[in-house]
Amino acid sequence: MQTFxxxxxxxxxxxxxxxxxxxxxxxxxxxxxxxxxxxxGGGEGKVDPAALANMRHELGIDRPVAVQYLAWVGNILxxxxxxxxxxxxxxxxxxxxxxxxxxxxxxxxxxxxxIGGLPLGIISALKQNSGADYISRLLSIFFLAFPSxxxxxxxxxxxxxxxxxxxxxxxxxxxxxxVTNLQQLIFPSAIIGSHLMxxxxxxxxxxxxxxxxxxxxxxARAKGLAEAxxxxxxxxxxxxxxxxxxxxxxxxxxxGGAVVMETVFSVPGIGAYLIxxxxxxxxxxxxxxxxxxxxxxxxxxxxxxxSYGWFDPRISHV
Amino acid sequence: xxxxxxxxxxxxRYRGLRRLGLGTLRFAKKQPLGAAxxxxxLVVAVAAVxxxxxxxxxxxxDDFTARLQPPSGAHWFGTDNFGRDLWTRIxxxxxxxxxxxxxxxxxxxxxxxxxxxxxxxxxxFVDTVTVRIVEMTLAIPALLLALALMAxxxxxxxxxxxxxxxxxxxxxxxxxxxxxxxxxxNVYVEAARAIGASTPRIVFRHILPxxxxxxxxxxxxxxxxxILTEATLSFLGLGIPPPHPSWGxxxxxxxxxxxxxxxxxxxxxxxxISWIVLGFNLFGDALRDIWDPRLRGR
Numbered sequence: 001m002q003t004f005x006x007x008x009x010x011x012x013x014x015x016x017x018x019x020x021x022x023x024x025x026x027x028x029x030x031x032x033x034x035x036x037x038x039x040x041g042g043g044e045g046k047v048d049p050a051a052l053a054n055m056r057h058e059l060g061i062d063r064p065v066a067v068q069y070l071a072w073v074g075n076i077l078x079x080x081x082x083x084x085x086x087x088x089x090x091x092x093x094x095x096x097x098x099x100x101x102x103x104x105x106x107x108x109x110x111x112x113x114x115i116g117g118l119p120l121g122i123i124s125a126l127k128q129n130s131g132a133d134y135i136s137r138l139l140s141i142f143f144l145a146f147p148s149x150x151x152x153x154x155x156x157x158x159x160x161x162x163x164x165x166x167x168x169x170x171x172x173x174x175x176x177x178x179v180t181n182l183q184q185l186i187f188p189s190a191i192i193g194s195h196l197m198x199x200x201x202x203x204x205x206x207x208x209x210x211x212x213x214x215x216x217x218x219x220a221r222a223k224g225l226a227e228a229x230x231x232x233x234x235x236x237x238x239x240x241x242x243x244x245x246x247x248x249x250x251x252x253x254x255x256g257g258a259v260v261m262e263t264v265f266s267v268p269g270i271g272a273y274l275i276x277x278x279x280x281x282x283x284x285x286x287x288x289x290x291x292x293x294x295x296x297x298x299x300x301x302x303x304x305x306x307s308y309g310w311f312d313p314r315i316s317h318v
Numbered sequence: 319x320x321x322x323x324x325x326x327x328x329x330x331r332y333r334g335l336r337r338l339g340l341g342t343l344r345f346a347k348k349q350p351l352g353a354a355x356x357x358x359x360l361v362v363a364v365a366a367v368x369x370x371x372x373x374x375x376x377x378x379x380d381d382f383t384a385r386l387q388p389p390s391g392a393h394w395f396g397t398d399n400f401g402r403d404l405w406t407r408i409x410x411x412x413x414x415x416x417x418x419x420x421x422x423x424x425x426x427x428x429x430x431x432x433x434x435x436x437x438x439x440x441x442x443f444v445d446t447v448t449v450r451i452v453e454m455t456l457a458i459p460a461l462l463l464a465l466a467l468m469a470x471x472x473x474x475x476x477x478x479x480x481x482x483x484x485x486x487x488x489x490x491x492x493x494x495x496x497x498x499x500x501x502x503x504n505v506y507v508e509a510a511r512a513i514g515a516s517t518p519r520i521v522f523r524h525i526l527p528x529x530x531x532x533x534x535x536x537x538x539x540x541x542x543x544x545i546l547t548e549a550t551l552s553f554l555g556l557g558i559p560p561p562h563p564s565w566g567x568x569x570x571x572x573x574x575x576x577x578x579x580x581x582x583x584x585x586x587x588x589x590x591i592s593w594i595v596l597g598f599n600l601f602g603d604a605l606r607d608i609w610d611p612r613l614r615g616r
Contacts, residue, residue, distance in 0.1 A: 026466050141351075145596035147546055149553045150588030151567060153482030157577045157584050255462030260550060274462075275554055278469040288465045294458045 008305060012298055018157050019294040020076070024069050027287045059085070072287075081288040091288045094273065100173050101271035105183075105258050107190050112193025113200050113247070120197070120229070121204025121243075124155045125212065136201060141196040148257050152264035171268050190262035195257065196250060203246045207239040214238070241308060248304035255293050337449065345604075353481040358597030365413035373406030377563045386580045396582040397528050399572075402532040404582065407563040408590050415594055418478055426483030427537040430490025437491070437496030439521060448491065464547055465556060473559040478551060482544050482613020494529060501528045507564045535605050542598035547601045549591045 057060040060071065075082060081091040120136040127133055159165040167187060172180040211217065212235055220234045221227075259271030266272070270289060277285035346353035365372065374393075381401035389396045395404035437448040455463070467481035501507070503523065510520050549566030551557030558564035568587040577584045 014450065015457055018450065018492070019457045022454050022458065023466070024608070026463075027470060088426070135434055141596065141600070142592075145542070145592045145599055146551075147549055147566075147588065147591050149550060150568075150569060150584075150591065153574060153577065153584050157581055160578050161581065241529060252459030255459045259461065259465070260554065264552060273352075274465070275556075278465060278556060281467075281469070286466060286469050290458060290462055293462050298457050298458055 005306065008302060012302060015298060015312045016295070017073075019298070020291060021069070021072055023287055023291045023294065024072060026290075027283050076291070079293075082284045084277075084282055085284045086277075086282045091285055094285075095270065095288075095292065097171075098269050098273055101185070102258050102262070102271055103173075103265055104281060105185055105192065105261065105267070105269065108185060108189035108253055109121075109192035109196055109254060109257065110247070112190050113196025116193065116197035117200025118204055120201035122208060122236070124201065124205040124233070125208035128209065133205075137205070140198040140201045143194045148191050148195060149260050149264050151194070152188065152261055154173060155187050155191070156264070167265055169266050171287065182263065184267060188258075188267060192257035192261055196247065196254070199246060199250055200243060203243045204239065207242045208235060211235045211239040244304060244307065248301060251297055251300045255297065342381050349604035349607065351370065351600050352607070353600075355597045355600025355604065357600060358593060361414045362416065362594050362597065365409050369406070369409035369413060374403045375406065375408045377407045377410040377525075378402065378561045386576060386583075388580070395586045396580065398580075398583055399576055404568075404586055406566065408565065408586060411563045411565045411587070411590065412594075414475065414558060415548065415560060415591075417483065418475065418548040418558075419541050419594075419598075420447075422479045422482035422544050422548075423537055423540045425479065426486035427490040427540060429483070431494050431529075431533050434486075434491040434494025435498050435521065437524060438495040438524050439502065439525060447497070448495070452488040452491050455511070456492075460485050460551065461547065464551060465554070468551055468556040473556060475558055475562065478548055478557045479528060483550070486540055486544070486548070489540070490536055492532075494533060497529045497532045498525060501525055504528075504601050522535050531609055535602070535609050538598070538605055539602040542602065543594040545598065546591070546595050577604055 020165045053062070060068060063071075072082070079092065081095070083090055084094070120139065124133045124136045156166065159167070168180045172184055174181045216238075217230060217235055220230045223236075255271075258269065259274055261267070262269045262271035263275050270292070274286065274293075275290045276282075277289065333569040342353075345356075369377075378602065381397070383478060384393070384397050384401040385391055386399055386402075387397045393405065394401050395408060397403055433448065437445045448488070458466075458530075464481045464485045467484060468477065471477040471481060507520060507524050510524050548557055549569075550566070552566030553570045555570055558567050560567060565587045573583050
């Protein structure tokens with residue numbers, strides 16, 4: 001187990017370096033010159049060459065690309081993500097302020113996804129080809145096709161039209177204003193969760209169907225265990241592994257969902273920050289945030305890999 | 319003398335049509351949901367092709383005397399804040415959705431097929447490097463990668479296609495490489511090599527035909543996602559620029575401020591996106607079931 005953990009940790013180093021390199025390169029394929037755009041300020045006409053050179057120096061893009069990259073990575077290792085090109089504020093500060101909101105949305109979505117998806121999937125599997133099974137499968141198919149931002153708009157629309165309600169705006173963290181915070185975040189999380197629910201239900205159903213045919217389930221039933229015990233202790237625990245895998249593959253989708261939902265519901269989280277940065281062509285922020293999302297993604301992937309051992313002791317990673 | 323000649327030229331064509339018809343029937347019987355999905359996609363395709371005939375003409379025609387009108391006989395889906403006919407805009411939007419969906423998946427997955435087959439076949443150092451690069455790319459969530467690309471490329475139909483294609487490239491490379499690795503081990507490849515077949519011959523005559531089916535399945539399963547990604551990018555204001563009638567774009571900006579008085583502006587474009595994505599998903603799932611019956615019902 002220990003050697004597995006160590007090897008797994010070492011393996012993420014090249015992936016991390018690669019991700020920084022990739023993000024850095026994407027931000028450098030800009031057609032035209034960032035400094036030029038900034039000095040020009042979107043207007044027409046000639047640009048003062050001195051101002052241009054000045055701006056290039058200020059942004060540090062007058063240095064060779066390799067030097068720029070190394071300086072950037074070096075600063076990240078020191079915990080410094082640089083300053084916003086637009087406001088000049090340190091990006092790290094803004095991230096720590098906004099991260100709780102986004103993290104809460106992500107956690108609540110996963111919670112909703114499992115709370116809704118597991119029962120649906122289990123009922124589907126236990127009563128295969130029944131009415132309940134068809135309804136649950138149909139729900140999954142539909143919730144996978146609805147665009148999340150559209151569901152968000154519909155929630156806003158119904159809230160305003162029929163209940164004269166709209167979600168609270170502004171920065172509300174859970175430990176300061178718990179009620180406002182939940183009012184603000186419950187719908188974005190539920191919508192992202194509905195997508196996750198569909199995936200969890202589908203996977204749980206097929207995984208349970210397979211497990212229920214296993215010998216150990218028949219043995220458990222034969223020795224007279226209560227059906228509930230058979231399902232929860234013997235079938236479910238074994239059926240969970242593919243479900244966990246497929247949910248872990250959805251982490252990227254979850255982040256994308258958070259970006260979209262924060263925009264729809266005006267939640268000042270990391271996702272909204274990213275969209276804002278892109279709209280104002282704030283390259284330093286965009287670069288830092290895409291990297292941040294990649295880091296979280298890689299970290300969760302690692303956690304999932306390690307968690308398999310807990311669900312199935314046979315996977316002991318020797 | 320004319321009779322047999324007519325039969326000989328017509329018969330194969332007729333037989334082909336008949337086979338296609340029977341094939342479709344069999345598909346519909348075995349995979350009713352998949353057939354429904356295909357039908358849903360075909361409806362959108364018809365809407366896209368005949369948009370100028372089915373609608374009221376120009377999708378970008380402003381009419382300030384007819385702003386925010388509810389659905390009626392003259393305007394089936396109502397009008398927007400510029401007085402543009404929403405039904406017509408949705409018809410023309412089908413063109414954008416299908417164009418972006420097909421072109422991005424086609425470019426991305428075809429390039430993925432080429433790279434995947436090449437690295438899987440060559441192996442060694444090239445393979446290791448490619449796998450590493452693919453893994454690094456996959457570390458960036460798909461929508462965020464597309465967003466970052468749009469941020470640097472700028473808005474535009476062609477840019478959206480490029481961004482989505484790049485996002486799907488590593489995913490196809492991974493699947494195709496895996497498929498080639500298993501196909502390569504087959505005895506018939508070894509046999510071909512033993513009788514002295516050249517590498518291009520082995521790749522084109524033995525490997526490619528055997529990875530064609532999985533390739534088509536991967537590509538078809540990406541279509542729904544590609545269309546959803548375009549809609550999302552456009553909704554965020556980073557995809558198709560106005561005044562193009564993109565379904566995602568129609569839901570962007572100040573639509574929510576009109577939503578209470580004109581809910582049709584929110585309802586119809588969203589339904590259109592859900593419709594086409596649902597169609598492609600159902601069809602893709604059915605194809606996958608046929609290819610790999612073990613996955614049936616998943």
